[in-house]
Amino acid sequence: MKHTLTLQKMMFWLVLQQLALILILIITTDALNNNETDHAALLAMKSKILDPFGGGALSSWNESSHFCNWEGVLCSKRHKRVTLIDLTSLGLSGTLSPHVGNLTFLRQLVLDNNTFHGEIPNEIGGLYRLKVLSLEGNSFQGRIPASLSRCSNLVEIWVGNNNLVGTIPEEFSSLSMLKRIFVYENKLTGAIPESLGNITSLEVFSAPNNLLGGTIPNNLGQLKNLIFLGLGGNQISGMIPSSLYNLSNLNVLSLPFNDLHGSLPPYFGNMFPHLEFLQLQDNNFTGQLPNSIGNLTKAVNLTFDDNEFSGKLTVDFSRLVNLVILRLQLNNLGSGDFDEMHFLESLTNCSSLEILNIFSNKLKGVLPDFVGNLSLNIHFFVLAGNQLQGRIPPTIGNLVNLFFLGLSNNRFTGPIPSTIGKLQKLQRFALGRNQLSGTIPDSIGNLSLVNELYFNNNNLEGTIPSSFGNCQSLVLLNLQQNNLSGTIPKELFQVSSLSIFLDLSHNHLSGPLPSEIGDLKSLAALDISNNNLSGEILSSISSCTSLEFLLLQGNMLQGSIPNSMEFMRGLQFLDLSSNNLSGQIPTFLEKLSLINLNLSFNGFNGELPLHGVFANSTAVSVYGNDKLCGGIPSLQLPRCPVKKLNRNFSFSSKRIYAIVGASILGILILISSLVFYFRKRKIKSTTLELLPKESFVQVSYGELLNATDGFSSSNLIGAGGFGFVYRGVLDQIGDVAIKVLNLVNPGVTSSFIAECKVLKNIKHRNIVKIVTCCLSIDFQGNEFKALVYELMMNGNLEKWLYPSQDTSKPEFNLLQRLRVAIDVASALDYLHNQCEPTVIHCDLKPSNILLDQQMVAHVGDFGLARLYHSEMGISHHSSSMGVMGTVGYAAPEYGIGSEMSMKGDVYSYGVLLLEMLTGKRPTDLMYVDGLNIRNFVGQALARNAVELVMDQTILKSDIDISKRDNCLIALVKIGLACSEELPQNRMCMTVVVRELQHIKKAMFK
Template sequence: MHTLTIPKMRFWLVLQQLALIIIIITTDALKNNETDHAALLAMKSKTLDPFGGGALSSWNESSHFCNWEGVFCGKRHKRVTLIYLSSSGLSGTLSPHVGNLTFLRRLWLNNNTFHGEIPNEIGGLYRLKVLSLSSNSFQGRIPVSLSRCSSLMRLFIGYNNLVGTIPEEFSSLSMLKVIVVHENNLTGGIPKFVGNITSLESFSAANNLFGGTIPNNLGQLKNLLQLGLSNNQISGTIPSSLYNLSNLNVLSLSFNNLHGSLPPYFGNMFPHLELLQLQVNNFTGQLPNSIGNLTKAKELCFDSNDFSGKLKVDFSKLVNLLRLNFNFNNLGSGDFDEMHFLESLTNCSDLDLLSTVRNQFRGVLPDSVGNLSSNMHHFNLAANQLHGRIPPTIGNLVNVSLLGLAYNRFTGPIPSTIGRLQKLQRLTLFENQLSGTIPESIGNLSLMNELYLSNNNLEGTIPSSIGNCQRLVFLRLEQNNLSGTIPKELFQVSSLSILLNLSHNHLSGPLPSEIGELKSLTLLDISNNDLSGEIPSRISSCTSLESLFLQGNMLQGSIPKSMEFLRGLKILDLSRNNLSGEIPTFLEKLSLINLNLSFNNFNGELPLQGPFANSNAVSVYGNDRLCGGIPSLQLPRCPVNSNFFFSSKRIFAIVGASIIIGILILISSMVFYLRKRKREPTTLELLPKESFVHVSYGELLNATDGFSSNNLIGAGSFGFVYSGVLDQIGDVAIKVLNLVNRGAMRSFMAECKALKDIRHRNLVKIITCCSSIDFQGNEFKALVYELLVNGNLEKWLHPSQETSRLEFNLPQRLSVAIDVASALDYLHFQCETPIIHCDLKPSNILLDQQMVAHVGDFGLARLYNPEIGISHHSSSMGVIGTVGYAAPEYGLGSEMSIKGDVYSYGILLLEMLTGKRPTDLMFTGGLNIRNFAGQAFAGEAIEIVMDPTILQSDTATGQRDSYLIAMVKIGLACSEELPQNRMSMTNVVRELQLIKETMFK
């Protein structure tokens, strides 16, 4: 019998222990593999893959999870170390089980549509180095638990809907190099602890709601390359410590409330700076000469501040410069060499944009302007005080697409070399003192979209070569000394779709019949010229026309019958011509809000319907042979054929008819009396009787002079609105429902139900709901409101001739916007049962004597319980708003929500700023009110995009434009296509109030 020696026994014992350890490790690995497997399946269960066979189609049992798409494992332990599902079209929520992937080092889920909160369990990923959740719809707060991810180096959570502050606990993340939290709704200040994370290379917190000042200790971040704090509410000055960040290549502080001046050494402190954005702040003082030492700079933005004084910067060393923007400041000194800085810019061979709109430059444009970069696309010196001639060398800028020299004092001719700019799309030379003729070479600009030559001293004829500009959309030649006939080639530019204005010139001859080629044109103004002949019948082909101005000419003949096909016409002015004949009745059927036929030779009886029923919509002064019409027009009565009255048969017919009518009235009175005894007028049964005061049908009849057309102040889908005076109340507005119209009864009940218990300063006050029997025994229903004397917002935004002289400035519009937002915030969040208005638009917003706005017309309103959805007791009609204002998801069958009201509000706000209806015919081919208004962010586009009335504000230009841009931003945020991306009305009120406080401080 052999026995093991001691060494052999020890060997076998060690071998057994090693085998046991291997078994334990293998078992643990298999167990941990199962943990990862389960975690991934849990993530899949919470994720929606709209493409079906998309990124997650391989996540099944047919293969090991390390082989699934977007999943990467370590070679040693076969544990998940990387998930990469960027831009995969995924949605849903992020499962808390993601926290079980403890070997995960990188998680990339950016550019999808995940929503819900970021789970706290994500803090369990202690090996995590990169977290990228940007460009989703995550909500809630940034989880504090992320501070446990001690290895985290890059955090990307921008472009979401996160709220709250950046957690203080993040101060422990000592390895962080990148923090990207921009485009959220984060609040508080920029945390001071960020200055202690000395490893930080990039901090981007733009487009949030951060306030306070820039922390001084950010100057400790010696490794910082990028600092982005734009589009917040940060105030104060730039701390001097920031000038220690010599490695910065991006410094973006735009769209804040920063003030102070830039120190003289500013440009010496950032030798690596490529992007400097200081626009839309309150900086003052002179631009330091040292800016010329930013030799790596590619983009310098100083616009919308209050910089002043002479621009002395030598830009010759900025050879990489692409964009230079000084718009909306007070730069300029009046020195003879004012524009010398342009000379130094000729060394910037890649310069793409140079813009100095609305400053105080007073010099002469030097010939050296032709030596600027041949790559220049955008060159705009508009709204200064530049004088002298436009140098012919301007023709060397052969790649320029926008050339803006408007609102200056240029004299002399338009150089013919302008025809060399064959890539030009927009040319603005209006409001100068240019003379001479329009050069024939203008016809070489075949890519031109917008041409503005108005308000100059140009003479001669309109060159026929303009017909070569087959992409023109805008053309303005008004207020010049142009003469001769209108070339027919102009009317053959079928692309003209928004505006053609030739008014206030000396154009003569007839209107060419080719006018019918302008089928897409919205506004045509040829007024105040010397045109003769008749209005061509082919004008009926201009089916998109909304405004037609032909007044102040020598046109003759009658109004052509073919004009009845101009169904979209809203404004027609034919005054001060030699037109004759009877006024055609088809004008009654057009949707005219302003019709001016004054001072012609029209005769006969004036029609009574359509615009002729409203003395504020029609003007017929100076037509001595007109008669009839509504009494307020004060025309003589039309003569009556006397043979009719003296015919015995006619007399017999009249007497017989009178007797029959008398008998019918007697019978009706008896029926009414009998019915009245059985059914007295009652208030609406769905409401408590004490909710409203009781008003009878007879009282309403007396209050409105028998529902006279003189008292008619509005009309809607379900009835008419009259003004009236009730004895016990005073001035009121009375909405009478036409119960024949489908949905009228439900609209009536919805409005009474919605308004019976709510009271708010910015809601129209309902006095009573009347439900009774009229004198003919018919059912009668009406709503009585307080009368708001300044009418509805529609009339202020799109005034007729009578209201066009009334001022509606920026502060007033801002106040109205706040009033409406406050009303919606009350309806959505402060009522016991939230209310969705469902039909917010200008005509449903009324203004009182102090221009306080009141939201009205709750005929489509829905009561909303967040737990059970739309109330069955609210309006159940299929109508869910008005085209242009209704949220896009409604068209796809989505349930109504408060987010739908937010969308309508966003469109309304953009309409208030641009003066354009969302249904304006200019919005075609992908252009809509959102991207039209969004052009305001380009700075110089403000003069085109914004309602001209706003631009006449007394507010300093730079400040005014910053307010406008901030308001446009809110309008765009409210009208996002996805409901979850829209602002809440609470935030809208707060943001607008901040703008108002800044405006009036």
């Protein structure tokens, strides 16, 4: 019996062992099968991912190693299942494969800072173990999948900075473990779901910069664990619900750029003992700032600007020892009490304070001496646009780390304290529009880093200190509307950094212009009007090759307009009125790019020119010059007297002899030419009349042959499918560019005719001037076609954007690029809206934009142009080459057979503008799988990182950084608006020109 039991036990254990082996085999087989599922899912993901930078970020994702060893992949140790995928910042693009839903052990999916697009697949809802979903900084589209609510273990959702649309899913309320939701910078609409108030675990809700509307849900006050609430940059209205004041754990309350209203309750500052960031700017809040703000002892950043807060500022800030930023600008703060600036004393205890901005309020009273006791860390201090009075305290000089000091538009009196010389880090100093008196202190010369100085509209007197010559970083100086006297110190004109404007107008300056005026080679605007300057306009002024505005009116200048000004091709506004100038008005002014010319009330005489700016009576003024005659009829000048023929015999004889001699010489030349012709037995070379003779100068093949030294390779300046471009010199014209067409190229004749027809009647400063269309027979009897243009000394835009390594061109800075952008836009606006017939260029790109000696841009190459006859409603394609523009610049609708249109030119311009800003061609190899220059820049704009994709050259500009960045953002927005996918959504070139001019004007302020 005992042996039987023992045998039964042994049999039992053998069976258990067999079952265990079978179970292990089943588990192992299942694991192997599941491993294969993960492997297949990863390969499916890889198939949808592209690496536009070619860096091989996923090169390890191959069969030579186990997928757990692939880059960015982490597996569980036991079952070798994928638990984490992290492909952050690898420059990847493409889409996210739905097969990601098969990675059922996945706990973290992190694809941040790439350029993935397409929709977030619904299959992601099958990842029931997922804890972290992080897709920030991509271009994902479509809705946030509601299927995410099935990922019951989700703790963090990061989908900010994409192109997501639709609403925030109500279903998120079922995610009981969710702590962080980041959906910022998308295009989400609708109201904030009230159901979010049920996620009691929620710590962070960040949804700024969307299109969310409605009000802030009252039940968000149930989120007792919330430490971060960010709803700025939406369309949220209503008041802050009282329930939010129960969120005592908040570190960040950010609600700016909405339509919120109401006042802050008196107890506001008592409710948030941990609050570090309070951002309420750009709303419609009213009432007084509650004194309890002074109890936010952890506060680092307080921004109340651009609201309607009012009344006396009585907050005691002394306990806010961590405060770095306080912004109160653009409100109605102020009571009129003499001591209302006393709150500054409490701020002297804020030793970390760096930015204090109280611009544009209604503060009165005096600026107390203890302003000099503010934090030594303060670098931005602005009180401009108030009603402060009294003297500027000398203690202001204690704030030695100031970058920006703004006290303009107040009622300050007394002198500028000499202690400002201690502010040696100052970059912008604004004292304009006060009632300051006394002299400008010599210590101004200590401000060696200052970029902009505004002392305008005061009562300053004495001379301009020569110490300004030490301010070698100065780009802008405004001293207008003061009582300054004496001569202009030459040292001021030797500040070579001056590039935006120099305004000395409306003073009592006397004496001649210093000869050093020519040193201002980078200056764009010079205004010395309404002074007592005497002497002549110096010829050295022509060295100011960047000048666009030259205003010298209201002085006592004499003599004539110097001929050297002919080379100031960038001038747009020239005012020499109310002086004592005399002589004839030079005809070279016709050739300048003048928009406005005022020569009134001088002593000019003789015949007024007819062309250029003189052809527009609204653009030129010559009143008060009694000895002028001629001009266009609308100027109503007397006719010039007809010159009578002098019949003196001696003179007449000389004329007859000269005419006879010239005739004989002409006959001899003709005979010798014929002899040469017959000896060589060649066909006569002649210029055929493609167009009427009066349209162009007539030039033969032989003349072009001589002009280019036999089309020597040393004169070759360009080549392409069209043929070759040579530099040459024609006796009757001077320097020219000669485009010799390659007649083997099919359609080149049609292109030749198109360009001649388009350009024959166009006269615009920003369109290449054509000298002639030469259609001849060469010395071998072959047909010869060439276009002769005005030579552009600085080549084409492409060579400036992409200089070769052996090229020693100067840097192509932001201001130059802006001017080129304006020039090209002006040319297109003229072609589209001021020509009849309308001209559609059809091939706008950098190689077709030429730059003259003054870096003025000219649009050229009209070989693909269309003429649109608006009165007939039809367009005529003047080129039969069948080309729809250049890849990368051609509008997308051309690819599906749409007719060429003005909107196509606008698209090309948008691409061109983005290319000028980024320094990257639209055909760059990085643009693959749906990525193009437009969405590349658009993504950077969406994440407030435009500077990261800009050409580094333009970031080195001397322009104030904030002004530069505002300019770049504005230009990017224009580029994006012009290159919209749908033609009807693109801007009109007239609007583009106006917006660009506004940007330029803002930079010149």
